[in-house]
Amino acid sequence: MSRQKLNIGLFGFGVVGQGLYDVLEKSPALDSRVSKICVKRRINRSLPDDMFCYDPDEILEDESINTIVEVIDNAEDACFIVKKALQKGKNVVSANKKMLAEHLSEMVALAKEKNVSLLYEASACGSIPVIRNLEEYYDNDLLLSVTGILNGSSNYILSKIFDNHESYSVALKEAQELGFAESNPSFDVDGFDSLYKLIILTLHSFGVIVSPGEVLNYGISNITEFDINYAREKGYKIKLVAQVERLRDKKIALFVLPRFVTRDKYIYSVEDEFNGVVIKGVAYDKQFMFGKGAGGHPTGSAVLSDITALGHHYRYEYKKASYFGGFKYFKEAAIELYLRYSNPQVLRNFEFKSVSEEYHGPKYHYKIGFIRLDKLIAIKDKLRDLDIFLAATGKALNY
Numbered sequence: 001m002s003r004q005k006l007n008i009g010l011f012g013f014g015v016v017g018q019g020l021y022d023v024l025e026k027s028p029a030l031d032s033r034v035s036k037i038c039v040k041r042r043i044n045r046s047l048p049d050d051m052f053c054y055d056p057d058e059i060l061e062d063e064s065i066n067t068i069v070e071v072i073d074n075a076e077d078a079c080f081i082v083k084k085a086l087q088k089g090k091n092v093v094s095a096n097k098k099m100l101a102e103h104l105s106e107m108v109a110l111a112k113e114k115n116v117s118l119l120y121e122a123s124a125c126g127s128i129p130v131i132r133n134l135e136e137y138y139d140n141d142l143l144l145s146v147t148g149i150l151n152g153s154s155n156y157i158l159s160k161i162f163d164n165h166e167s168y169s170v171a172l173k174e175a176q177e178l179g180f181a182e183s184n185p186s187f188d189v190d191g192f193d194s195l196y197k198l199i200i201l202t203l204h205s206f207g208v209i210v211s212p213g214e215v216l217n218y219g220i221s222n223i224t225e226f227d228i229n230y231a232r233e234k235g236y237k238i239k240l241v242a243q244v245e246r247l248r249d250k251k252i253a254l255f256v257l258p259r260f261v262t263r264d265k266y267i268y269s270v271e272d273e274f275n276g277v278v279i280k281g282v283a284y285d286k287q288f289m290f291g292k293g294a295g296g297h298p299t300g301s302a303v304l305s306d307i308t309a310l311g312h313h314y315r316y317e318y319k320k321a322s323y324f325g326g327f328k329y330f331k332e333a334a335i336e337l338y339l340r341y342s343n344p345q346v347l348r349n350f351e352f353k354s355v356s357e358e359y360h361g362p363k364y365h366y367k368i369g370f371i372r373l374d375k376l377i378a379i380k381d382k383l384r385d386l387d388i389f390l391a392a393t394g395k396a397l398n399y
């Protein structure tokens with residue numbers, strides 16, 4: 001099949017949009033060009049004014065534009081744009097993990113119905129080609145788990161805490177000043193960004209679409225010196241880890257939690273704003289992918305890779321769902337957690353299946369034991385407001 005000529009309508013000209021434009025300029029061999037860019041504000045830009053428009057329909061209704069690249073920062077608007085583009089029979093590349101994770105079923109079905117391609121490599125782990133690898137290379141049922149540090153901002157903060165002995169608030173301020181964390185950092189530090197990426201990776205790992213509201217995400221915003229010292233004394237680092245794993249009987253479990261990580265693990269050495277993903281399988285044991293998870297040029301390069309793939313008529317086939325589907329999300333598995341608290345009343349929120357260790361100090365106490373995921377999911381929004389810190393010990397799930 002000959003290469004398809006792409007006439008691109010770009011939505012968004014921020015960090016990723018500009019990064020993409022730069023990397024496209026450096027790829028003259030690619031038979032694709034951006035003919036129009038839709039943005040929100042009328043401000044001075046680095047490109048001529050006539051490249052820009054402010055009405056999405058100027059691109060969406062233009063029959064000569066056959067490809068939409070959506071890199072805006074608003075999930076609701078992105079949903080409207082991507083839906084309309086697919087309905088109009090245009091191919092779409094998106095980097096919007098929140099929009100995708102919340103609308104995966106609908107978007108995947110729409111792309112199929114309209115016989116167009118919807119690609120989104122940049123939505124999970126920026127420049128690391130994890131989605132296409134899961135889809136194409138790990139396209140068999142030997143896969144056991146995908147575990148990763150998927151959020152650069154929280155990893156930067158944790159690195160500064162553990163390597164430079166900075167406090168959480170100082171490290172967070174630094175991350176914000178460097179542009180790694182939003183002014184409202186909850187999206188990153190409370191594990192939402194990692195959660196949306198995990199939802200996307202789960203589809204390409206095991207062929208299951210799970211709603212983000214049904215998955216436990218708990219982040220690092222409640223970490224204290226006590227927790228940091230506990231980890232340090234044991235020789236651990238704390239990392240914010242997202243994981244999807246295969247259990248017995250075609251079940252899978254997934255969650256985002258801070259985790260105590262020992263020196264022998266690949267992710268122990270993933271530092272600063274970097275991302276790292278460990279893929280575990282029956283025959284090959286473990287493989288590790290590492291790289292930049294954010295930033296204009298790294299993310300732009302993932303978008304460019306999707307554009308190139310579109311030129312070759314590439315589509316995700318959702319092979320796991322098609323060929324060996326039938327995996328079910330199992331929320332009743334129990335996970336071993338460290339629960340640090342100060343007021344014993346708080347324990348009323350938690351139902352431990354078993355307890356292996358308890359500590360009582362003058363100010364802080366902790367309990368280590370197994371708690372079922374579904375019990376935590378039921379109170380996941382409340383967890384952030386409790387004076388506690390939760391971290392997974394890394395022990396195998398109990399079910």
Ligand SMILES: NC(=O)c1ccc[n+]([C@@H]2O[C@H](COP(=O)([O-])OP(=O)(O)OC[C@H]3O[C@@H](n4cnc5c(N)ncnc54)[C@H](OP(=O)(O)O)[C@@H]3O)[C@@H](O)[C@H]2O)c1
Pocket residue numbers: 011012013014015016017038039040041042071072073074077095096097122123126293294295296299
């Ligand atoms: N930054 C990263 O490293 C990174 C990595 C992976 C994925 N992503 C994802 O990529 C997307 C873009 O992120 P970003 O960092 O590039 O954001 P950004 O720097 O804040 O830029 C957002 C762009 O979207 C435009 N925009 C917002 N609403 C719009 C609308 N309704 N119609 C048209 N344009 C609109 C803005 O227009 P104005 O210029 O007029 O304000 C701006 O150009 C997000 O989904 C993000 O999660 C980002």
